[in-house]
Amino acid sequence: MRQKSYYLTLLALIIAIILMPVCACNAQDAAKEPPKTLEIGQEAPDFTLTDNKDDSLTLSSLRGQYVVLDFWGTWCGWCVKGMPKMKEYYEKYAGKFEIVSIDVMDKKQKWLDFLANNDMPWRQVRQTPFNMVSKQYYVKAYPTKIVIDPEGKIIKVSAGEDKRFYTFLDDLFKE
Helix, strand or coil, X not given: CHHHHHHHHHHHHHXXXXXXXXXXXXXXXXXXXXXXXXXXXXXXXXXXXXXXXXCEEEHHHHCCCEEEEEEECCCCHHHHHHHHHHHHHHHHCCCCEEEEEEECCCCHHHHHHHHHHCCCCCEEEECECCECHHHHCCCCCCCEEEEEXXXXXXXEEEECCCHHHHHHHHHHHCC
């Protein structure tokens, strides 16, 4: 028993010695670079993703209108719970903006099945492991909604299902 404890301690020490330079490098890198986030007024990173009809959609093709990027997944309870409100606002301000829902981390068939069983009349695209748009936009919470103005600049970032996002749309589109 004592010998087993000795070997476990020795193994832990070896692992710590091996990982020490790696941790030190990561700590130095983190100290050099501030955390990345989106800035209001920043140009929205362009992307091309495939929609639920197997057509390509490029964000920059929507220039000239307001766009809401909605990062979500079927696995996200708050995302699904917020869909009726999204639909309400899509209908309320029809023609004033476009929604692009970007599915994150779902298997393609699960995503397609969800769309077939739920009325979400706006544009639906899905990111893949080879095109991680959520990383370009520094998404850390779901849902995340990003409002882009007609010139392609970010004007609002909203993480989580937040009533203030809808208030922002009301203020933006009030007549």
